[in-house]
Amino acid sequence: MRALAYLLTVLFLFMFSTAALAESPSIEITGDGVSNPVKLSLEDLKEMEQHQVVYSSINTWPSKKLYVGKGVKLWDLLIAADIKDKEAKLIRFTAADGYTIVLTMKELFQDERYYFPNFKKGSESEGHIPGDPSGKVKVEPIIALLGAEGTDNPKYMNDLNCPMLMLGQRAVTEQTGNLFVKNLIKIEVLTEEPKKWDPPQANPDSGPVPAGTxxxxxxxxxxxxxxxxxxxxxxDPDVNSPMYNWISKRWWSARADVLGKINRPIGPINEDTIIKAIVIGPGKLNSDIVTFTYKVDDKKADETPSPKVIRLFIGSTKASIDGIPYTLDAAPFLNAKVGRAMVPLRFVSEALGAKVIWDKESDKVLIGDGEKEIVLTVGSSDVLVNGRLQTIDCAPTVLSPGRTFVPLRFVSETLGAAVDYNPKAKEIIIVE
Structure with missing residues (x-):
């Protein structure tokens, strides 16, 4: 009995101490960018000046969402740790579950950030539909001790997911939802110089192109x-310019039905066109601006060819090219693990005007259209495009009767075609 009583006592003390820890969050402020590292308890944070702020936000799905929070200005916390404001360059925020986000001092404190009260105009929730930037209100980042997600009504605020980093948008379309660090436990101020984002790539690259590209x-x-x-x-593009990759890659499989409509290729290019592009993201300096220049081939432009339309159906051998029916000997299918539509390589590639060469000994497939050369290996996610190594999330596979299947979007879009998918009809539409 004594042993049982002892075990119960130990268990009680453990549960009590665990609960106490859970109810008493703290934030550690450290790094070589502060002179006086500190660890502030919840009570310490509550004794500091409190600020209540409403934020507009868009996540990477993307969908629009309001936040309201009450807490301490981030800058006040950094002052408490005696920040080396002339030397500090980066701040790393770490959550209790290990999630981290790095932001530059510039994007946090030099770039102006706002609450856009009319950001839901045009669409209540669809983040790729720009809202109205009028009436914007300048806001500062806070560490919220109380907050509410999906509303601007403070009566719904609670301490769930707090302390939480909250910050405004630099533009009405900027995606900041992934920067709201929940259950924040550590702030590291760093003096290392931020790196620069690599510039974006275009397919096709600059040069002469046929009309409709x-x-x-x-x-x-x-x-x-x-x-x-x-x-x-x-x-020159900046954060207020049109965004290309609205849906982040992590959501591509979940949003396969609308990906081609929202992350839509630019075009059709029917006249000489200049595209300027830049990469902007958290924790790094903006990339260099790159310019892609396209000159429409006059002969081909005069011909004004109609776009080639290829139709296939998941689970069916029926297909068509510009309305002419074809019968496949193996049906396209959906790879459920990654949500990718898999299509017969040779049929799609040759329909897009590319040549296909199969090397049986190495299990490699070479696809070329004169401008692009793609090398795929059966069973491997590593792909070469014009000699550059890329990784795809679904490796090519061979199915009876010896047909190689590849991810629809990778091959089609690499060859310059646009792709759409109707999930209700299970119809794949490829337009070149």
Whole structure:
């Protein structure tokens, strides 16, 4: 009995101490960018001057969302740790679950950030539909001790997910939802110089193109927090310019039905066109602005060819090219693990005017259209495009009767085609 009583006592003390810890969050402010590292308890934070702020935000899905929070200005916390404001360059925020976000001092304190009260005009929730930037209110970042998500009504505020980093938008379309760090436990102020984002890439690259060409832009890295902005009027793009990759890569499989409509290729290019593009994202300096120049082939422009339309159906061998029916010997299918539509490589590639060469010994497939050369290996996610290594999230596979299937979007869009998918009809539409 004594042993049982002892165990119960230990268990009670453990549960009590665990609950006490859970109810008493603290924030550590450290790093080589502060002279006086501190650890502030919840009570310490509550004794500091409190500010109540409403924020507009868009996440990377993207969808629009309001936040309201009450807490301490981030700058006041940094002052408490005696920030080296002339030396500090970066701040890393860490949540209790290990989630981290790095932001530059410039984007936090030099760039002006706002609450856009009319950001839901045009669409209540769809983040890719720009709202009205009028009436914007300048706001500062806070560490909220109380907050509410999805509303601007303070009566719904509570301490769930707090302390939480909250901050405004620099533009009415800027995606900041991924920067709201919940259950914040550490702030590290760093003196290392921020790196610069690599510039975006275009497919096809600059040069002569046939009328009707569609141009896709892509990030050279896998960092899903970066965004591509572009212009078509010759001006330099910035955070207020049109965004290209509205839906972040992490959501591509979940949003396959609308991906081609929202992250839509630029075009059709029917006249000489200049695209200027830049990568902007958290924790790094903006990339260099790159310019892609396209000159429409006059002969081909005079012909004004109609776009080629290829139709396929998931689970069916029926297909058509410009209305002419074809029968496939293997049906397209949906890879459920990654949500990717898989299509017969040779049929789609040759329909898009590319040649396909199969090397049985190495299990490699070479696809070329004169401008692009793609090398795929069956069972491998590593792909070469004009000699550059890329990684796709769904490896090519071979199905009976010996047909190679590849991810629809990768091959089609790499060859310059636009892709759409109707989930109700299970219809794939490829337009070149």
């Amino acid at each position: 569609m141009v896709t832009l892509s990030l050279p890295s896998d960092d899903d927090n970066a965004k591509i902005y572009y212009t078509l009027d010759g001006s």
